[in-house]
Structures are given as structure tokens and as C-alpha cells.
Amino acid sequence: MVKQVYPSYFITGASSGLGRHLALELAARAAKHNWPLSLALTARRLELLEELKKEIAALAPAVRVKTAVLDVTWDDDAIWRVITECHAELGNLHCFVVNAGIAATARMIGASDRNFAVERPVLATNLIGAMATTDAAVRYIRENGINKTPEQAHIVGISSFSSLGVTNRSSYSVSKAALERYLDILRMESAGQGIHVTTIIPGYIDTPINQHRPHRPFLITAEAGAVAMANAMTVRGGGAGNALVPWWPWAIMWTVFNWIPKWLYFWYVPRMTKGHEPDQAKRD
């Protein structure tokens, strides 16, 4: 049975890809089952958020939507201000989807381009931005007692299969690996307090972040990815943890890659990714 646990969601990176399709999927479920739903949709491109708001209004007129510009690399006060503005308009916010992210240009460590600068925004957005969003969200949840409401609260962070460590994607891989560890720490710190934590680990889902890449194994559509994400986010409490999206075949591969000896991983991964990169990585 399709379950939608929360009456409200705050989503970063909602203007495109997974964030956008997740908002549409949640709205469709609410409309179908007559569930109350409020969505706080944030990103840097307001015009895309406004288009999404119109689409949701056509699909699910009863769903309340607040759009807000939020760049997750802004300072902490600015992130806090956006959350409190959304609360003022929509009421209690129960589930925060920490989704905003960017990909890195394919680049080897120490590349002759002398362009480490391209790596910095990846860490600033995917890791520091995600941590700052999570920090503000957890403070908001505690200060407003959202975790003490019957629905409780949930932080959902979007990592990546690349967190295992992929050649020519060092900053992206590191940003996602560190985010997973950060969410593990939150899971321990908030255990038993009504703040659930889920780390979504997608494989390849067809969105603008990877549409330039020539090889996208086991690719699924953004619509299918959103369904799988929405399902994974309904698992709470003791069940909350890592969710591979889609489950098949990534959960199997995740288990294998986490258990094989490191030397085998180090031998296999560069061979697996060789020739997949169209740009810098091939030249260096």
C-alpha cells in the first residue's frame, strides 16, 4: 500500500530532477488519497519553482505550496530565515529533504589544469550546504517541538552510490561519503527523540545532473526515481537507515562493494569507469 507519512515537506533543490519529481509524486499521492499536504519548495531558480507550483495546482489543487529562493551555500541565518518563512505560511514542517546538489567536472586529483577551484563549489553545496540545511532543520524541529507531534519529524539526505569512491570524481565522492557519515551521527544523536533519519543512495536516475554522461548503467526515469524515493522516505524509526534507490540492482552492488577486499575494489573501479569520462580525465 502507498503510504505518505507526513503532512508537510521542505525540499531543497526542488526546481529540477529528483526534488521536482518528488514534489509531484507526493502531490499526486495526496490528491489520490485525499491526504492533507503542504510543500515548501526551495532552490535558486524561482521561475522553475513557480512553474512547478502551477503544475501541482493543476494536479492536486488541495495541496498547499510555498516557493522560496534558497541557495544552500548562503550563511546559516539566511537558511534559518527561509525555514521560518515557510513555517509562518504553511505551519509545522515535518520532513526535510536535503536534496540540493551539483556534480563535479571529471577531473583527476592533481590535474595539470591547475584548477582545484572547480572542486570547491561541490563541497560547498553537497556537503557544507547539506550540513547547514540539516543543522537548521534539526534546530527548527527541536525548537518548535515538531518531533513531539504525533507525526514526528524526519531528515532525508540524498547521497550517491559514488560515495564509495569513484575515480575522477573525488570532490563529489567525498562530499557524499562525508554526508553519509554526518547523517549517521545525526541518527545516533537524535535516536529516540522523534527525529528519524534516512540516507537515500541513488544509482543512475535520468536528471540534468548526469544527462551529459555517455554511460549511465541501470538508468531509470526521474518519475520512477521519485516513486522509489517517496517509498523509501515512508520507512521510519528502527527501519530508517540507508535506502538504495532503486533497490535493484544497486542494493546488491552496494553490499558487494562494501564487503569485497579493498584491493579488489581498487583494481576494479578504475577499470569500470575507464573511458566513461568525456573531458578532462581522459587527457590527464
Ligand SMILES: NC(=O)c1ccc[n+]([C@@H]2O[C@H](COP(=O)([O-])OP(=O)(O)OC[C@H]3O[C@@H](n4cnc5c(N)ncnc54)[C@H](OP(=O)(O)O)[C@@H]3O)[C@@H](O)[C@H]2O)c1
Ligand atoms: N540523478 C542521479 O542519478 C543522482 C544520483 C545520485 C545522487 N543524486 C543526487 O540527487 C540530488 C538531486 O540531483 P538531481 O539528480 O535531481 O540533479 P538536478 O536535476 O541537477 O537537480 C539539482 C537541484 O539542486 C539545486 N541546487 C544546486 N545547487 C544549489 C544551491 N547552491 N542551493 C540550492 N539548490 C541548489 C538545483 O536548483 P537551482 O539550480 O535552481 O538552485 C536543482 O534543483 C543531488 O544531491 C545529487 O547529487 C542524483
